Protein backbone atom coordinates (compact mmCIF):
# COMPACT_ATOMS: atom_id res chain seq x y z
CA UNK A 1 0.00 0.00 0.00
CA UNK A 2 1.17 3.49 -0.72
CA UNK A 3 -0.27 6.91 -1.32
CA UNK A 4 -0.26 8.33 -4.83
CA UNK A 5 -1.10 11.98 -5.45
CA UNK A 6 -2.98 13.25 -2.41
CA UNK A 7 -6.63 14.12 -3.04
CA UNK A 8 -8.70 16.49 -0.94
CA UNK A 9 -11.94 15.36 0.61
CA UNK A 10 -15.06 17.29 -0.44
CA UNK A 11 -15.57 17.81 3.30
CA UNK A 12 -13.25 20.37 4.83
CA UNK A 13 -12.90 18.61 8.17
CA UNK A 14 -11.27 20.19 11.22
CA UNK A 15 -8.02 18.39 11.99
CA UNK A 16 -7.90 16.65 8.61
CA UNK A 17 -4.60 15.12 7.59
CA UNK A 18 -4.39 16.56 4.07
CA UNK A 19 -1.23 18.59 4.62
CA UNK A 20 0.77 15.94 6.40
CA UNK A 21 -0.49 12.99 4.37
CA UNK A 22 2.45 13.10 1.91
CA UNK A 23 4.76 12.42 4.86
CA UNK A 24 2.81 9.26 5.71
CA UNK A 25 3.98 7.69 2.44
CA UNK A 26 7.23 6.68 4.04
CA UNK A 27 5.58 5.53 7.27
CA UNK A 28 2.61 3.44 6.09
CA UNK A 29 3.18 -0.23 5.22
CA UNK A 30 3.67 -0.91 1.53
CA UNK A 31 1.44 -3.95 1.02
CA UNK A 32 -1.69 -4.04 3.13
CA UNK A 33 -4.69 -5.44 1.29
CA UNK A 34 -7.32 -4.54 3.84
CA UNK A 35 -7.06 -1.32 5.83
CA UNK A 36 -9.09 0.56 8.40
CA UNK A 37 -9.14 4.34 8.73
CA UNK A 38 -10.33 4.59 12.32
CA UNK A 39 -11.67 8.07 13.25
CA UNK A 40 -12.00 8.81 9.53
CA UNK A 41 -13.57 12.29 9.92
CA UNK A 42 -13.71 13.77 6.40
CA UNK A 43 -12.12 10.54 5.05
CA UNK A 44 -9.01 12.32 3.76
CA UNK A 45 -6.82 9.36 4.68
CA UNK A 46 -9.32 6.69 3.59
CA UNK A 47 -9.73 8.07 0.06
CA UNK A 48 -5.97 8.27 -0.39
CA UNK A 49 -5.09 4.78 0.76
CA UNK A 50 -4.16 2.38 -1.98
CA UNK A 51 -5.51 -0.92 -0.80
CA UNK A 52 -7.93 -3.55 -2.08
CA UNK A 53 -10.37 -2.86 0.71
CA UNK A 54 -10.76 0.18 2.95
CA UNK A 55 -13.07 0.52 5.94
CA UNK A 56 -13.62 4.06 7.18
CA UNK A 57 -15.03 4.31 10.71
CA UNK A 58 -16.23 7.29 12.74
CA UNK A 59 -18.89 7.80 15.41
CA UNK A 60 -20.22 11.03 13.88
CA UNK A 61 -23.43 9.92 12.13
CA UNK A 62 -23.95 13.18 10.23
CA UNK A 63 -20.51 13.06 8.63
CA UNK A 64 -20.66 9.33 7.87
CA UNK A 65 -24.14 9.73 6.33
CA UNK A 66 -22.92 12.62 4.21
CA UNK A 67 -19.89 10.65 2.99
CA UNK A 68 -22.14 7.66 2.17
CA UNK A 69 -24.64 9.90 0.37
CA UNK A 70 -21.95 11.56 -1.77
CA UNK A 71 -20.33 8.21 -2.49
CA UNK A 72 -23.42 6.80 -4.22
CA UNK A 73 -24.06 9.86 -6.43
CA UNK A 74 -23.63 10.28 -10.14
CA UNK A 75 -21.64 13.52 -10.42
CA UNK A 76 -23.54 15.12 -13.34
CA UNK A 77 -26.93 14.42 -11.76
CA UNK A 78 -25.77 15.67 -8.38
CA UNK A 79 -24.26 18.88 -9.74
CA UNK A 80 -27.53 19.67 -11.55
CA UNK A 81 -29.41 19.30 -8.25
CA UNK A 82 -26.84 21.48 -6.52
CA UNK A 83 -27.08 24.22 -9.17
CA UNK A 84 -30.88 24.13 -8.91
CA UNK A 85 -30.67 24.61 -5.13
CA UNK A 86 -28.16 27.45 -5.57
CA UNK A 87 -30.71 29.21 -7.81
CA UNK A 88 -33.58 28.45 -5.42
CA UNK A 89 -31.80 30.09 -2.49
CA UNK A 90 -30.31 32.94 -4.55
CA UNK A 91 -26.74 31.97 -3.65
CA UNK A 92 -23.71 33.02 -5.66
CA UNK A 93 -22.47 30.73 -8.42
CA UNK A 94 -19.03 32.03 -9.32
CA UNK A 95 -18.35 28.92 -11.40
CA UNK A 96 -21.28 29.72 -13.70
CA UNK A 97 -21.23 33.53 -13.78
CA UNK A 98 -17.58 34.31 -12.89
CA UNK A 99 -16.35 35.91 -9.67
CA UNK A 100 -16.30 39.42 -11.20
CA UNK A 101 -20.10 39.27 -11.51
CA UNK A 102 -20.27 39.46 -7.68
CA UNK A 103 -17.45 41.95 -7.11
CA UNK A 104 -19.79 44.85 -6.32
CA UNK A 105 -21.02 42.91 -3.25
CA UNK A 106 -17.54 42.12 -1.92
CA UNK A 107 -16.54 44.21 1.09
CA UNK A 108 -12.94 44.07 2.37
CA UNK A 109 -11.81 40.48 2.60
CA UNK A 110 -15.29 39.12 3.26
CA UNK A 111 -15.56 37.43 -0.12
CA UNK A 112 -19.12 36.45 -1.02
CA UNK A 113 -20.44 36.73 2.52
CA UNK A 114 -22.67 39.75 1.95
CA UNK A 115 -24.15 38.37 -1.26
CA UNK A 116 -24.93 34.99 0.30
CA UNK A 117 -26.00 35.81 3.86
CA UNK A 118 -29.75 35.96 3.27
CA UNK A 119 -30.01 32.87 1.05
CA UNK A 120 -27.64 30.93 3.29
CA UNK A 121 -29.72 31.66 6.39
CA UNK A 122 -32.88 30.50 4.60
CA UNK A 123 -31.10 27.30 3.54
CA UNK A 124 -29.89 26.77 7.10
CA UNK A 125 -33.40 27.28 8.53
CA UNK A 126 -34.91 24.90 6.02
CA UNK A 127 -32.27 22.26 6.75
CA UNK A 128 -32.73 22.60 10.51
CA UNK A 129 -36.49 22.16 10.10
CA UNK A 130 -36.06 18.79 8.36
CA UNK A 131 -37.24 16.07 10.73
CA UNK A 132 -35.20 13.22 9.28
CA UNK A 133 -31.59 14.24 8.75
CA UNK A 134 -30.67 10.93 7.13
CA UNK A 135 -32.59 11.45 3.88
CA UNK A 136 -30.91 12.29 0.57
CA UNK A 137 -32.57 15.71 0.70
CA UNK A 138 -31.08 16.42 4.14
CA UNK A 139 -27.63 15.30 3.00
CA UNK A 140 -27.81 17.44 -0.14
CA UNK A 141 -28.77 20.47 1.97
CA UNK A 142 -26.01 19.70 4.48
CA UNK A 143 -23.41 19.47 1.72
CA UNK A 144 -24.47 22.84 0.27
CA UNK A 145 -24.59 24.43 3.73
CA UNK A 146 -21.04 23.29 4.37
CA UNK A 147 -19.83 24.73 1.06
CA UNK A 148 -21.30 28.16 1.86
CA UNK A 149 -20.55 28.05 5.61
CA UNK A 150 -17.80 29.77 7.55
CA UNK A 151 -14.52 27.99 6.76
CA UNK A 152 -16.52 25.43 4.74
CA UNK A 153 -16.97 23.63 8.01
CA UNK A 154 -19.66 21.45 9.60
CA UNK A 155 -20.84 22.25 13.12
CA UNK A 156 -23.96 21.44 15.10
CA UNK A 157 -25.20 22.76 18.44
CA UNK A 158 -26.43 20.53 21.26
CA UNK A 159 -29.96 20.54 19.76
CA UNK A 160 -28.57 19.03 16.56
CA UNK A 161 -28.97 22.27 14.58
CA UNK A 162 -26.38 23.35 12.04
CA UNK A 163 -25.06 26.55 13.57
CA UNK A 164 -22.27 28.06 11.50
CA UNK A 165 -22.58 31.54 10.02
CA UNK A 166 -22.18 32.20 6.30
CA UNK A 167 -18.67 31.95 4.81
CA UNK A 168 -16.75 33.71 2.06
CA UNK A 169 -16.76 31.15 -0.73
CA UNK A 170 -19.23 29.25 -2.88
CA UNK A 171 -19.65 26.20 -5.13
CA UNK A 172 -16.59 27.24 -7.12
CA UNK A 173 -14.39 25.24 -9.47
CA UNK A 174 -12.30 23.90 -6.61
CA UNK A 175 -15.31 22.50 -4.71
CA UNK A 176 -16.70 20.96 -7.88
CA UNK A 177 -13.39 19.27 -8.63
CA UNK A 178 -13.07 17.87 -5.10
CA UNK A 179 -16.59 16.50 -5.27
CA UNK A 180 -16.05 14.88 -8.68
CA UNK A 181 -12.73 13.36 -7.60
CA UNK A 182 -14.30 11.93 -4.45
CA UNK A 183 -17.13 10.28 -6.41
CA UNK A 184 -14.61 8.91 -8.94
CA UNK A 185 -12.44 7.47 -6.15
CA UNK A 186 -15.45 5.86 -4.48
CA UNK A 187 -16.34 4.21 -7.79
CA UNK A 188 -12.79 2.97 -8.33
CA UNK A 189 -12.02 1.73 -4.84
CA UNK A 190 -13.78 -0.50 -2.37
CA UNK A 191 -14.48 1.89 0.52
CA UNK A 192 -17.02 1.06 3.18
CA UNK A 193 -18.19 3.72 5.64
CA UNK A 194 -19.19 2.59 9.10
CA UNK A 195 -20.70 4.71 11.87
CA UNK A 196 -19.39 3.19 15.06
CA UNK A 197 -17.85 4.05 18.39
CA UNK A 198 -14.33 2.60 18.45
CA UNK A 199 -15.15 1.13 21.90
CA UNK A 200 -17.72 -1.14 20.23
CA UNK A 201 -15.16 -2.62 17.85
CA UNK A 202 -14.72 -6.30 18.44
CA UNK A 203 -11.34 -7.55 17.35
CA UNK A 204 -13.17 -10.44 15.65
CA UNK A 205 -14.80 -7.89 13.29
CA UNK A 206 -11.37 -7.06 11.92
CA UNK A 207 -10.87 -10.34 10.08
CA UNK A 208 -8.34 -9.94 7.28
CA UNK A 209 -7.41 -6.38 8.30
CA UNK A 210 -3.67 -5.85 7.87
CA UNK A 211 -3.29 -2.20 8.77
CA UNK A 212 -5.17 0.32 10.92
CA UNK A 213 -4.56 4.03 10.83
CA UNK A 214 -5.99 5.73 13.93
CA UNK A 215 -6.47 9.49 14.13
CA UNK A 216 -8.42 10.09 17.35
CA UNK A 217 -9.18 13.47 18.91
CA UNK A 218 -6.02 14.52 20.70
CA UNK A 219 -6.32 14.54 24.46
CA UNK A 220 -4.24 17.67 24.96
CA UNK A 221 -5.64 19.77 22.13
CA UNK A 222 -9.05 21.34 21.96
CA UNK A 223 -10.52 20.78 18.53
CA UNK A 224 -14.31 20.90 18.16
CA UNK A 225 -14.91 17.16 18.52
CA UNK A 226 -13.19 17.38 21.93
CA UNK A 227 -15.80 19.81 23.21
CA UNK A 228 -18.15 18.68 25.99
CA UNK A 229 -15.58 16.13 27.18
CA UNK A 230 -16.26 13.99 24.08
CA UNK A 231 -12.75 12.63 24.39
CA UNK A 232 -11.24 12.09 27.81
CA UNK A 233 -8.62 10.06 29.65
CA UNK A 234 -10.89 7.01 29.80
CA UNK A 235 -11.34 7.02 26.01
CA UNK A 236 -7.60 7.53 25.54
CA UNK A 237 -6.80 4.47 27.70
CA UNK A 238 -9.42 2.34 25.94
CA UNK A 239 -7.94 3.23 22.57
CA UNK A 240 -4.43 2.32 23.71
CA UNK A 241 -5.83 -1.02 24.99
CA UNK A 242 -7.37 -1.66 21.59
CA UNK A 243 -4.04 -0.91 19.91
CA UNK A 244 -2.30 -3.38 22.27
CA UNK A 245 -4.83 -6.01 21.25
CA UNK A 246 -4.23 -5.28 17.56
CA UNK A 247 -0.52 -5.62 18.13
CA UNK A 248 -1.01 -9.03 19.79
CA UNK A 249 -3.05 -10.13 16.76
CA UNK A 250 -0.19 -9.09 14.46
CA UNK A 251 -2.15 -6.22 12.87
CA UNK A 252 -0.01 -3.23 12.00
CA UNK A 253 -1.14 0.14 13.30
CA UNK A 254 -0.18 3.78 12.98
CA UNK A 255 -1.52 6.24 15.54
CA UNK A 256 -1.50 9.99 14.97
CA UNK A 257 -1.22 12.12 18.06
CA UNK A 258 0.34 15.06 19.81
CA UNK A 259 2.79 14.13 22.58
CA UNK A 260 3.28 17.58 23.98
CA UNK A 261 2.70 21.27 23.55
CA UNK A 262 6.20 22.50 24.07
CA UNK A 263 5.63 26.18 24.80
CA UNK A 264 2.77 25.51 27.20
CA UNK A 265 4.62 22.62 28.86
CA UNK A 266 1.61 20.31 28.50
CA UNK A 267 2.29 16.60 27.99
CA UNK A 268 0.05 13.66 27.22
CA UNK A 269 1.24 11.64 30.22
CA UNK A 270 -0.96 8.62 29.40
CA UNK A 271 0.60 8.33 25.97
CA UNK A 272 4.11 8.86 27.32
CA UNK A 273 3.62 6.11 29.95
CA UNK A 274 2.22 3.70 27.38
CA UNK A 275 5.15 4.36 25.05
CA UNK A 276 7.63 3.91 27.87
CA UNK A 277 6.05 0.54 28.78
CA UNK A 278 6.16 -0.60 25.16
CA UNK A 279 9.39 0.99 24.01
CA UNK A 280 10.66 -2.26 22.51
CA UNK A 281 7.45 -2.67 20.45
CA UNK A 282 6.23 0.77 19.43
CA UNK A 283 8.08 3.47 17.52
CA UNK A 284 7.70 7.24 17.46
CA UNK A 285 7.98 8.85 14.04
CA UNK A 286 8.10 12.61 14.00
CA UNK A 287 5.86 14.56 11.66
CA UNK A 288 6.68 18.05 10.51
CA UNK A 289 3.67 20.23 10.70
CA UNK A 290 3.30 23.30 8.52
CA UNK A 291 1.96 25.70 11.14
CA UNK A 292 1.65 28.63 8.75
CA UNK A 293 -1.09 26.95 6.77
CA UNK A 294 -2.60 24.90 9.56
CA UNK A 295 -6.35 24.82 9.97
CA UNK A 296 -5.89 24.40 13.72
CA UNK A 297 -6.83 27.36 15.84
CA UNK A 298 -4.33 29.96 16.96
CA UNK A 299 -4.10 28.69 20.53
CA UNK A 300 -2.91 25.30 19.33
CA UNK A 301 -0.41 26.76 16.89
CA UNK A 302 1.08 28.93 19.60
CA UNK A 303 1.48 25.89 21.82
CA UNK A 304 3.90 24.33 19.28
CA UNK A 305 2.47 20.87 19.16
CA UNK A 306 4.74 17.87 18.73
CA UNK A 307 2.83 15.87 16.12
CA UNK A 308 3.86 12.20 15.88
CA UNK A 309 2.91 8.96 14.19
CA UNK A 310 3.31 5.99 16.51
CA UNK A 311 3.70 2.65 14.77
CA UNK A 312 4.04 -0.94 15.97
CA UNK A 313 6.46 -1.66 13.14
CA UNK A 314 9.74 -0.18 12.07
CA UNK A 315 9.32 2.05 9.07
CA UNK A 316 10.32 0.31 5.87
CA UNK A 317 9.64 -3.18 7.22
Ligand SMILES: C[S@@+](CC[C@H](N)C(=O)[O-])C[C@H]1O[C@@H](n2cnc3c(N)ncnc32)[C@H](O)[C@@H]1O
Nearest residue numbers: 015016017039040041042044059060197198215
Ligand atom coordinates in the same frame (compact mmCIF):
# COMPACT_ATOMS: atom_id res chain seq x y z
C1 LIG B 1 -8.83 14.12 14.29
S1 LIG B 1 -10.45 13.79 13.73
C2 LIG B 1 -10.11 12.77 12.38
C3 LIG B 1 -9.72 13.54 11.15
C4 LIG B 1 -9.54 12.67 9.93
N1 LIG B 1 -8.37 11.81 10.02
C5 LIG B 1 -9.45 13.49 8.66
O1 LIG B 1 -8.39 13.50 8.00
O2 LIG B 1 -10.45 14.18 8.31
C6 LIG B 1 -11.07 12.70 14.95
C7 LIG B 1 -12.40 12.01 14.63
O3 LIG B 1 -12.69 11.08 15.69
C8 LIG B 1 -14.11 10.94 15.77
N2 LIG B 1 -14.43 10.33 17.08
C9 LIG B 1 -14.41 10.92 18.31
N3 LIG B 1 -14.74 10.04 19.26
C10 LIG B 1 -14.93 8.84 18.64
C11 LIG B 1 -15.29 7.53 19.10
N4 LIG B 1 -15.50 7.29 20.39
N5 LIG B 1 -15.39 6.53 18.19
C12 LIG B 1 -15.20 6.77 16.87
N6 LIG B 1 -14.89 8.00 16.36
C13 LIG B 1 -14.75 9.02 17.24
C14 LIG B 1 -14.61 12.36 15.58
O4 LIG B 1 -15.95 12.35 15.11
C15 LIG B 1 -13.62 12.90 14.54
O5 LIG B 1 -14.15 12.77 13.25
